[in-house]
Amino acid sequence: MPLPFLTADGVFDAHEDEALPHADPARWRRPYRPGPWRVAGAAILLLVSAFMLLATVIIAFAGTTGGAAVAAVASLAVVGSALRLLRTGVWVSPSGLRRVGFLTTRSIAWSEIDGVHKVQQPVRWLGLPRTVQGQALTLAGRGGAELPVLLTDHNADFLARGEAFDRAAGQVEAWAEEYRAVPA
Numbered sequence: 001m002p003l004p005f006l007t008a009d010g011v012f013d014a015h016e017d018e019a020l021p022h023a024d025p026a027r028w029r030r031p032y033r034p035g036p037w038r039v040a041g042a043a044i045l046l047l048v049s050a051f052m053l054l055a056t057v058i059i060a061f062a063g064t065t066g067g068a069a070v071a072a073v074a075s076l077a078v079v080g081s082a083l084r085l086l087r088t089g090v091w092v093s094p095s096g097l098r099r100v101g102f103l104t105t106r107s108i109a110w111s112e113i114d115g116v117h118k119v120q121q122p123v124r125w126l127g128l129p130r131t132v133q134g135q136a137l138t139l140a141g142r143g144g145a146e147l148p149v150l151l152t153d154h155n156a157d158f159l160a161r162g163e164a165f166d167r168a169a170g171q172v173e174a175w176a177e178e179y180r181a182v183p184a
Helices: 036-062 065-087 162-180
Strands: 089-093 096-100 105-109 113-124 131-141
Touching: 036 065, 089 162, 096 162, 113 162, 131 162
Parallel strands: none
Antiparallel strands: 089 096, 096 105, 113 131
């Protein structure tokens, strides 16, 4: 259902097919939206942090500032975890590809990548140790270098969303084709 009052000045129409509403091509961008499992996990963490902040206020009014400080730091750590969970995924830019994990981030220049391919292989289900047969988007490094698996159809972004996985894999492959040929 179109909402004409949102498009009166054309701001939303101009950026309809872009991942982010800015025109700077040098910025890192995620070529897909975070999946419902990832968003639900972050929402639960934010709900827990709200209760922790409420507990912080109660502890502060009880008069123990040391306990309130510990509770505040713990609740801020939970908020930071929720934000980091939403940020994880694959990001692309003209300079390369970035795989953002919960604790680590790895950037790879397009010149180090020989190819990006979708393959059938055992993949981890929601990042847990259990593996199932699925599709994965993998990198082939120059000189046979071992590079990480980028996306799977059973991770928190694409579980039960096969079409979204195919679109995201296609967009990452298109970025790779476009920028691998360009000399850095």
